[in-house]
Amino acid sequence: MDVVPPLPRTGRLWKTKADFFRPFRSAAASETGQNITLLYDPSLHLQETDEEPDLRDLNGALSALVDIFPDVEPEAVREMLLSVSESSRVEIVTEQLLKKHLKWHRGRIWAAFRKEGAETDHGKQQRQARDHEPGLTNDDMFRHDSYKSAVKQVLYKEFSHLNHSTIKAVMAEQNYSYTLSRPILQQLASRTWRSSFANMLSRRSTVQAAEQHPYIAMESSSSTDVAPAVRRTGSAQLDHELYQLFVDPISRKQGQDRLAVDHAYATEINQTEAEDNNALFDCECCYDAVPFERMAVCDDACHQLCFDCIRRSTHEAMYGQGWAQTIDTSKSTLRCFASSAEVCAGALPAEIVRRALYDPAKTEDVWEALQNRAAGDALLKSGLPLQRCPFCEYAEVDEVPPLRVRRLLLIWSHIATRSSTTLQIMILSLTAALVLITVPVFLLASLIWIAILLIPPLGAKLDASWSRVYKSRSGHRFKCQNPSCARTSCIRCTARWRDPHVCFENEKTSLRTAIESSATAAVKRTCPRCLLSFVKSSGCNKLVCNCGYTMCYICRQEITAKEGYGHFCQHFRPSGGRCVECERCDLYGDEDEEGAIRKAAAAAELAWREKEGGKGGEDGVAAQRMVDALVGRSQRLRWWDIVLDTLIDAVAA
Incomplete structure (x- = not known):
């Protein structure tokens, strides 16, 4: 009698009815074409x-x-x-x-x-x-449940070697933002035994990172280019976020490379056809033979100059010592630099120079930089009082409108409501004196007005007083009208305007605030269940939230009741330091926390120094403004200047 060996225990084949019918449904879906991967199209x-x-x-x-x-x-x-x-x-x-x-x-x-x-x-x-437009971004808003679920599934597949509780904790800290959660998860993944592999992945190019992403499909659009596409995740917002992170940079880079190759190929064909038809012209600077399409002619003596010479001359003018000799600031273009003529008063057409400076392989716009510098030189030569934007080349004339006198009722209302008690008493006394001696006061006022018109120092005092009053009324907020900048800054401290704005805040307070904010953000943890944020001040690294959720402070992984303190390292280390026998987290170790705080504090201090260093100037103007803001304007002005400012403020409309 043959003995039949028992079958090995492999567990239940089907736990539910859905597990039994899943293979048949997959086969039916493949026959009907329902398992086709849907790709994200931003236009649709x-x-x-x-x-x-x-x-x-x-x-x-x-x-x-x-x-x-x-x-x-x-x-x-x-x-x-x-x-x-x-x-x-x-x-x-x-x-x-x-x-x-x-x-x-x-x-x-x-x-x-x-x-x-x-x-x-x-x-x-x-x-x-x-x-x-100051306000909230998508990373600050409340997230929809479909977006949260899609982000969770994408991160689960991308970081499959990390614990799910760790991923959920990081998502909760970053408001379920995929863009903000991904770098933190990459840092956490580098702490495991796969650190060398993760460090290698962090240095990959954008194309290699897109190829390894589970929701990025690489399709061959031609023999050389590979067009990436985003697989639909179930959330249009996350699809667009993945498109902006992975697909859009590659598409723009491929478009620039394709444009550069086409431009070089078209230039080569044009050069070959011109050589075959004997249609080449000699440049009067380098004496090279080039086609007519790559030739510029000055507007005076019709000297012919090639595009290569124009680019070299522009580069020397912008980054060398040839600005004054090469650039015609009155026309914002290049002067004629033909070597065949001793002195040529002509200039090259601006549109031709712009064509010569065009290079599809470079992202910087040399023509725009040339125009900005020429416009800046023209503004400096004009001698006008300018108010500049601290973030771009925009500037506008800081002019004060002419003084206009208010009506008598408005003057009296302003004095009664806004002036000091001393000035009101003086005005009442002067009004009583005017009632008694109208003619002498009128004659005195006429003499003062004539003296102001005839004596320049008195007129300058009046103009300076009106300028102070006008700037005090208009405030220190400056709005840049450059469409590419459109930022708001402060006239006094040239810093970016943020409500509430205080000019020249105390440096120590500002630095301490920046370091404390960065240190708090570095050690902050968020419960993924109730979204409560907290910071550990003392104790072990096993954190228990008010809602009952237990997590590790170092790796943010959920600690179950069955695991308990077994999540942490149990080996004895007499000399301290990192455990060499396992990779578990330390129960009382805080070296990672201190390192994160030091790194965040150093970054905050560096950012603060760069920010505050840009405000100063070697000429002492910024320092004097800071003294004015800290000491006060009234202590630097004479009493007669204050009285004159008060009178001008009351009289001027």
């Missing part, structure tokens, strides 16, 4: 939205509260909105912020430079949008 799917009415209400309330309290982090406002009911949520949060403003303000100041360390193209676009 960009208008799709995942936002619900309740989510729109939350984002509207968040935008309103951030506008009211611009110095409070949006993260703090989001936490408070989630903790109140739907009815009167804006009023309740506003009341709480007014009562506990210092508590929410300390360590949570909205510092834009904290997120500019490792900035991607997508993050740079959002920062520029915030610079032009």
Whole structure:
């Protein structure tokens, strides 16, 4: 009798009815073509939205509260909105912020430079949008459930070797933003035994990173180019975010490379046809034979100059010592530099020079830089009082309008409501004297007016007083009208304007605030279950939230009740230091926390020094302005200047 060996235990083949029918459904889907991978097309799917009415209400309330309290982090406002009911949520949060403003303000100041360390193209676009129109970005808004679920699935596949609880904790810290969560997860992945492999991946190019991404499909569009595409994740917002991170840089780079190759090929064909037809012209600078399409002619003696000589001359003028001799600032173009003529008063047409400077392989616009520098030289030679934008080359004339006298009733109303008591008493006394001696006072005023007109120092005093009064009325906020800049700055301290704005804040307070904010952001942790943010001050690295969620402070992984303290290293280390027998987290180790704080503090201090260093000047103007702001303008002006300013402010319209 044959003995049949028992079958090995492999577990249940089908746990549910769905597991039994899954192979048949997959085969049916493959026959009908339903398993075709859908790709994201920004021209078709960009208008799709995942936002619900309740989510729109939350984002509207968040935008309103951030506008009211611009110095409070949006993260703090989001936490408070989630903790109140739907009815009167804006009023309740506003009341709480007014009562506990210092508590929410300390360590949570909205510092834009904290997120500019490792900035991607997508993050740079959002920062520029915030610079032009201050407010919230997509990373600060409430997220839809479909977006959260899609981000979670994408990160699960991309970082399959990380624990799911770690990924959820990082997502909760970064408001479920894929762009902000991905760099942190890459750093956490580098701490494992795959650190060497992860470091190699961090130095990959954009094309290699896109090829390894699970939701990026690489399709061959031609024999050489490989066009990437985004597989649909179920959320149009995440699809567009992946497109901006991976596909758009590659597409733009391929377009630039293709344009450069086409331009070089067209130039080569044009050169060959011109040589075959004997249609070459000699350059009067380098005496090289070039086609007519690559030749410029001056507007005076018709000297012929090739595009290569124009580019070399422009480069020498911009970055060398030939600016005054090469550039005609009155026409914002190049002078004729033909070597066959001793002196030529002509200039090259601006449109031809622009064509000569065009290079599709370079991203910088040399022609625009040339025009900006020529315009700057023309403004300096004009001698006009200018107010410049500290972020670009834009400048406008800082002119003061002519003095206009108000009507008598408006003058009296201004004196009665806005002037000091001493000045009111003086005006009343003067009015009583005018009633008694009208003619002598009128004659005195006439003599003063004539003296102002005839004596230049008195007129200069009056103009200076009116200039001070006008600038005091108009304020120190300066709006740049350059469409590519459109930033708002302060006239006194030349810093970017942010409400509430204070000129020349105390350096030690500013530095301490920047370091504290960066250090808080470096050690902050967020519970992925209740979204409560906290910072560990002492104790072990096993953190228990108020909601009962337990996580590791170092790796952010969830610690189950079964695992307990077994998540941490159990080996004895008499000399301390890193454990060489396992890669588990330390129970009381804080070297990673101290290193993160030091790195964040160093970055904050460097950013603060770069920011504050740009305000100063060697001529002492910025230093004098700072003294004026700290000491006060009234202590530097004489008493008669103050009286004159008060009178001009009352009389001028």
